[in-house]
Structures are given as structure tokens and as C-alpha cells.
Amino acid sequence: MPSLNLEKVREIHDLPFTTLIYRALETHHKHQDPAGVQACSLKSIKTGSCPEDCKYCPQSARYNTFVEPEKLMDKETVLNDATDAKTAGASRFCMGAAWKQVKDGPEFDQVLDIVSEVNEMGMEVCCTLGMLGGDQADRLKDAGCKVYNHNLDTSREYYSKIVSTRAYDDRLDTLKLVRDAGMEVCSGGILGMGEGKDDRLGLLLELAQMDPQPDSVPINSLVPVPGTPLEDQGKVDPIDFVRTIATARILMPKAMVRLSAGRKEMSDETQTLCFLAGANSIFLGDQLLTTPNPESSKDFALLDRLGLRKLHPDEARKAQGKEIVSPLAPA
Ligand code: SAM
Ligand code: DTB
Ligand code: SF4
Numbered sequence: 001m002p003s004l005n006l007e008k009v010r011e012i013h014d015l016p017f018t019t020l021i022y023r024a025l026e027t028h029h030k031h032q033d034p035a036g037v038q039a040c041s042l043k044s045i046k047t048g049s050c051p052e053d054c055k056y057c058p059q060s061a062r063y064n065t066f067v068e069p070e071k072l073m074d075k076e077t078v079l080n081d082a083t084d085a086k087t088a089g090a091s092r093f094c095m096g097a098a099w100k101q102v103k104d105g106p107e108f109d110q111v112l113d114i115v116s117e118v119n120e121m122g123m124e125v126c127c128t129l130g131m132l133g134g135d136q137a138d139r140l141k142d143a144g145c146k147v148y149n150h151n152l153d154t155s156r157e158y159y160s161k162i163v164s165t166r167a168y169d170d171r172l173d174t175l176k177l178v179r180d181a182g183m184e185v186c187s188g189g190i191l192g193m194g195e196g197k198d199d200r201l202g203l204l205l206e207l208a209q210m211d212p213q214p215d216s217v218p219i220n221s222l223v224p225v226p227g228t229p230l231e232d233q234g235k236v237d238p239i240d241f242v243r244t245i246a247t248a249r250i251l252m253p254k255a256m257v258r259l260s261a262g263r264k265e266m267s268d269e270t271q272t273l274c275f276l277a278g279a280n281s282i283f284l285g286d287q288l289l290t291t292p293n294p295e296s297s298k299d300f301a302l303l304d305r306l307g308l309r310k311l312h313p314d315e316a317r318k319a320q321g322k323e324i325v326s327p328l329a330p331a
Pocket of ligand 2 (some may be wrong): 042058091094096128147149151188189218219220223288289290291292
């Protein structure tokens with residue numbers, strides 16, 4: 001959206017709530033399957049001792065949190081987990097590593113090997129491994145990684161209050177490498193880090209102005225983890241959260257908008273409002289990377305009550321007008 005600016009984003013965000021939801025629903029019905037919810041599964045394959053200082057993150061080596069650092073997980077353990085996730089109904093498997101950046105060498109080779117095996121299992125593979133350089137994005141893509149997650153997290157202006165060990169443009173550079181390599185871009189942010197409304201709008205503006213726009217936009221509500229500098233942050237107002245989701249849906253009609261971290265503390269009713277506002281993806285499974293997520297049975301019960309169903313990857317692509325490439329059998 002080349003003509004977009006902060007004023008226009010604010011106009012959408014500040015619409016009377018009823019009109020905002022109406023506009024979001026209209027967009028959602030036009031561009032997405034309104035009854036479909038994408039189920040993704042998340043696995044931390046390399047946990048903790050990260051050199052970065054992201055103030056929200058329990059995995060930074062600078063903060064004393066409950067996280068016990070672990071070395072890169074072996075292939076068998078990850079594949080067992082991917083099998084469980086597939087059986088539980090997830091169509092996408094996202095692997096996270098607490099790295100500042102990927103380094104060429106045996107660990108990256110091992111990740112590439114795992115990526116290719118999870119891909120062969122018939123799941124969409126997503127990785128989030130930190131910054132990429134050189135031909136690493138191409139190598140991930142060639143191994144079968146379909147999507148790369150790399151969040152902008154907040155506005156350009158607020159970013160330096162949250163992270164000092166890298167710059168906003170470093171994130172954008174990696175996202176460009178991801179796109180150029182032919183992977184899908186997954187990029188979003190976190191609400192509840194003490195940012196102002198304009199920072200939330202600035203984040204959405206930044207994402208919506210990417211050309212092409214991100215394929216997935218995860219919106220996280222901060223999980224305040226004891227030991228991190230943001231441990232005492234209060235909860236985001238649920239209505240403000242829903243407004244952000246609706247604005248993201250209107251600005252990025254074709255993206256999967258993922259209701260990500262923070263669902264454990266959200267009521268069924270708030271999550272329902274998020275689905276009404278255009279969220280159409282969740283992480284399934286009782287663990288995010290290091291913090292808890294609602295139990296799958298609870299999620300399935302809510303989807304059931306709402307008459308929503310899990311999206312098969314092909315359906316998500318069809319709804320987004322993309323070429324169907326997945327050889328998967330129906331879920
Ligand atoms: N190290 C890689 C990176 O920073 O891109 C990948 C893993 S990192 C944990 C992935 C994302 O998780 C972050 O960008 C952030 O948006 C989210 N995240 C981390 N801790 C969080 C928390 N306490 N609450 C909500 N989201 C969080
Ligand atoms: C995203 O935006 N949220 C996920 C995924 N992408 C990698 C991570 C949430 C992490 C929450 C804190 C934790 O469990 O460590
Ligand atoms: Fe490291 Fe990623 Fe956590 Fe930042 S968000 S400390 S880069 S694992």
C-alpha cells in the first residue's frame with residue numbers, strides 16, 4: 001500500500017468499534033475462508049543463552065529467568081515432536097532457535113537436515129533462527145523451509161527501547177533476503193511492552209508497506225516473564241488488542257493474522273472477538289517456545305463452539321489466491 005501513512009492507519013484503528021469490526025469482517029470474507037483457522041505448532045530446537053538483549057525474552061542470556069539453556073536438539077527428538085504435532089492436527093511446524101544470527105557450520109547443517117525431513121513428512125516448515133546472511137536463506141529454502149519468521153516487534157521509534165543489540169534495519173535486511181530466496185515472510189510484533197498507540201500503528205504501517213506484504217502476521221500479547229526487564233508490565237486492554245487485529249486484517253487482507261503468544265491469559269470471549277476481527281491462525285499445543293499455551297482440547301472446544309475448523313494448507317493458499325503447491329493429503 002504505497003499511499004498509506006500513519007494518519008490513515010489511525011483513522012482505521014480509531015473507527016467506532018462496530019464499524020471497525022464490520023470493515024474487518026468484510027475484508028476477511030472477501031479474501032479469506034471465514035470459517036478456517038490455520039493451526040501451527042511451535043518447537044524450540046535450541047533454547048536459551050541468546051546474546052541479544054530483547055527485553056521481553058526469557059531466552060536472553062542477560063536475564064535470570066526459569067529458562068535452562070539447551071544445545072541444539074537432535075533430529076530424532078524434533079521429528080518425534082513434528083509427528084505428534086501433525087497427529088494433533090497442526091499443518092505447519094515452526095522451529096525456533098535462540099540465536100542472534102545463523103552461523104554456517106555443523107549446527108546449521110543439522111537444522112537443514114531436520115527441515116528437509118519435516119518437509120518430507122508433509123508439514124509446512126517454518127523457521128525462526130535469527131538474522132540470516134550470505135546464501136543461508138537460499139539454503140533454507142532449498143532444504144524445504146517454506147516460511148521464515150522474523151518479527152519487527154514494534155515501531156521503528158520504540159524498537160531501541162526494547163532491543164539495543166541490533167537495529168530495525170537489520171530485521172528488514174533479513175526479511176528481504178527471505179523474500180528474495182522465495183520463502184514466505186512471517187513477521188509481526190508484540191503488544192504490551194509499554195509502547196504507545198502510535199507504536200502499534202507504526203508497526204502495522206511498517207508491515208503493510210512491505211512489498212509484497214508479509215504472508216503471515218503474528219500478533220503476540222507480551223507474556224511477562226519473571227527476570228526479564230518487562231516482568232511487571234500490565235495486561236493489554238483486550239479491546240485495544242482486538243482493534244490491532246482488526247486493523248491488521250484491513251491493512252493486510254491476504255495475510256494469515258496469527259493470534260500468537262498470550263492466549264493462555266485470554267478469555268474465550270476475547271479470542272472470539274479476535275476471530276471476528278480477522279485473526280485466522282493460532283499456535284496449537286500446550287507449549288510455545290518456553291512458555292505455556294492453552295491445551296489443544298481447550299482450543300478445539302472453542303473452535304467447535306464457534307463452528308470454525310482447522311484449515312488445510314491447500315485451503316489457506318486457495319483462499320489467498322496462491323498457487324497450490326502442497327502435496328499433502330487432506331488433514
Ligand atoms: N531468535 C529469533 C528472533 O529473535 O527472531 C527467533 C526466536 S524469538 C523468541 C521469536 C519471537 O518470539 C520474537 O520476535 C518475539 O516476537 C516473540 N517473543 C519472545 N518472547 C516473548 C514474550 N515473552 N511474549 C511475547 N512474545 C515473545
Ligand atoms: C511469534 O511471533 N511468536 C512465537 C513465534 N513467532 C516464534 C514465539 C512466542 C514466544 C513466546 C515466549 C516463549 O514461549 O518463549
Ligand atoms: Fe534472542 Fe530471539 Fe530472544 Fe531476542 S527474541 S533474546 S534474538 S531468542
